[in-house]
Amino acid sequence: MFSRILFATFVFATISAQASCIHGTSFLRREVSEEGKVKVSNFGYNKENGPANWAQLEAGNTQCATGKNQSPILLDDTIPKATSRPKVVIADVEEAEFENLGTTLEVIANGTTTFEDKDFALKQFHLHTPSEHRINEEYFPVEMHMVHEGADGSIVVLAVPFQLTEDGSTTQLLTSVIENIDNVTTPGTVTKTGKLEFAELTKALETEALFQYTGSLTTPPCAEGLTFLVMEKPLPLDVKTFNSLKSVMKFNSRFVQNELGKPNVLEVASEAAAKVQCAGPGDKTEVKVDMKADHAGPGDKKTEAKVDMKAGDAGPGDKKTEAKVDMKADHAGPGDKKTEAKVDMKADHAGPGDKKTEAKVDMEAGHQRTSTMSASKTEETDSASQKMETEAKGSKSEETKMEENGKEAGSEQHKVMPAGNKMWRRRRSYKQQ
Numbered sequence: 314m315f316s317r318i319l320f321a322t323f324v325f326a327t328i329s330a331q332a333s334c335i336h337g338t339s340f341l342r343r344e345v346s347e348e349g350k351v352k353v354s355n356f357g358y359n360k361e362n363g364p365a366n367w368a369q370l371e372a373g374n375t376q377c378a379t380g381k382n383q384s385p386i387l388l389d390d391t392i393p394k395a396t397s398r399p400k401v402v403i404a405d406v407e408e409a410e411f412e413n414l415g416t417t418l419e420v421i422a423n424g425t426t427t428f429e430d431k432d433f434a435l436k437q438f439h440l441h442t443p444s445e446h447r448i449n450e451e452y453f454p455v456e457m458h459m460v461h462e463g464a465d466g467s468i469v470v471l472a473v474p475f476q477l478t479e480d481g482s483t484t485q486l487l488t489s490v491i492e493n494i495d496n497v498t499t500p501g502t503v504t505k506t507g508k509l510e511f512a513e514l515t516k517a518l519e520t521e522a523l524f525q526y527t528g529s530l531t532t533p534p535c536a537e538g539l540t541f542l543v544m545e546k547p548l549p550l551d552v553k554t555f556n557s558l559k560s561v562m563k564f565n566s567r568f569v570q571n572e573l574g575k576p577n578v579l580e581v582a583s584e585a586a587a588k589v590q591c592a593g594p595g596d597k598t599e600v601k602v603d604m605k606a607d608h609a610g611p612g613d614k615k616t617e618a619k620v621d622m623k624a625g626d627a628g629p630g631d632k633k634t635e636a637k638v639d640m641k642a643d644h645a646g647p648g649d650k651k652t653e654a655k656v657d658m659k660a661d662h663a664g665p666g667d668k669k670t671e672a673k674v675d676m677e678a679g680h681q682r683t684s685t686m687s688a689s690k691t692e693e694t695d696s697a698s699q700k701m702e703t704e705a706k707g708s709k710s711e712e713t714k715m716e717e718n719g720k721e722a723g724s725e726q727h728k729v730m731p732a733g734n735k736m737w738r739r740r741r742s743y744k745q746q
């Protein structure tokens with residue numbers, strides 16, 4: 314009993330965001346304004362509001378990036394089929410509310426699905442294009458999600474894929490759903506469906522094979538613990554209906570998630586990114602700067618600078634390491650003695666204490682002209698036509714090379730760096746955490 318109360322509290326705490334998957338359930342009441350508009354979702358499927366970044370949109374969305382039982386998934390013979398059959402009862406209606414939530418098109422429907430001796434009330438069904446689940450890796454043009462809620466707050470989603478037909482046959486229900494789609498082309502708008510008859514759909518759900526697994530909402534907050542029943546065989550869909558749906562919904566499909574129980578794909582990806590960008594704890598970064606100056610002026614020979622830097626990185630959670638090497642050689646002509654190189658390392662790490670490492674290198678050099686060189690990881694500077702390449706060697710080391718095509722500068726008609734001369738090389742060795 315106590316654990317049930319705890320669970321309920323947890324669910325209410327985590328499922329609080331705007332989400333089409335739970336829209337209309339007790340977790341997220343529908344909000345219809347007086348002007349008959351619905352509130353549009355704050356997440357999306359494009360650029361930075363897309364599925365890769367949902368966890369950052371709201372504090373309650375962490376499961377989107379850390380959950381280990383996320384939906385959708387690849388469905389194949391490793392995913393069990395439902396052993397008990399759902400009984401699906403949905404009364405036909407003359408019309409129903411049809412809403413554009415910005416992230417999906419949704420129909421407010423009433424019905425009851427009985428599954429494993431429990432009743433679940435149908436709250437709404439909405440559509441995704443392309444399909445979110447893939448069956449034997451194949452995607453489908455449309456997937457319908459019928460969202461049900463039990464008396465205890467548990468959620469069951471019946472999912473139905475649709476396949477385009479060559480003979481133009483289709484599922485009449487969808488044709489009726491989008492009868493007034495021209496009235497809901499703008500997010501937040503509401504209209505009515507045509508007459509809805511559910512027999513074809515409910516019969517299929519009661520007779521076709523259903524994949525069954527425990528997954529998550531496919532939209533923020535990506536809360537887990539809901540039951541998915543996904544029909545294996547798609548229902549028919551004609552091209553006209555599909556194109557009409559697609560022109561309004563655009564694209565609203567989350568990418569497939571990792572195998573159930575395995576680490577979230579976003580965690581896997583961010584670890585990979587961190588390995589490339591950042592050294593682990595206690596790692597040493599060695600920077601060797603080699604400068605050969607083939608100068609024409611008297612006394613000029615060779616300048617060699619070695620810079621050793623220790624990066625006390627914070628380890629996991631590290632975000633970005635940026636090293637900027639700025640070399641200023643303020644040569645004033647004959648007789649000048651000093652070359653100054655400034656190495657700036659900014660480490661934007663998440664761990665405490667990590668801030669900035671600055672190394673200042675003073676070099677004596679009998680240079681005779683003025684040259685300024687600056688390099689950053691991504692820039693190619695005009696003044697010196699510098700090119701810097703970064704290549705990751707395996708996941709363990711990174712080699713950075715900078716080559717300079719020397720340019721004549723000042724009054725002295727010679728090159729500081731011959732074309733293609735390897736000027737400096739940076740090597741980092743990683744200790745794996």
Ligand SMILES: *[C@@H]1O[C@H](CO)[C@@H](O)[C@H](O)[C@H]1NC(C)=O
Nearest residue numbers: 404406408409410421422423
């Ligand atoms: C669903 O039930 C509600 C409340 O009983 C009702 O207002 C609404 O018209 C019904 N909608 C449909 C499509 O049956």
Ligand SMILES: *[C@@H]1O[C@H](CO)[C@@H](O)[C@H](O)[C@H]1NC(C)=O
Nearest residue numbers: 493495496497503504505506
């Ligand atoms: C669709 O839009 C037209 C024009 O605004 C309006 O007259 C009509 O009532 C709307 N129909 C529905 C079902 O929303």
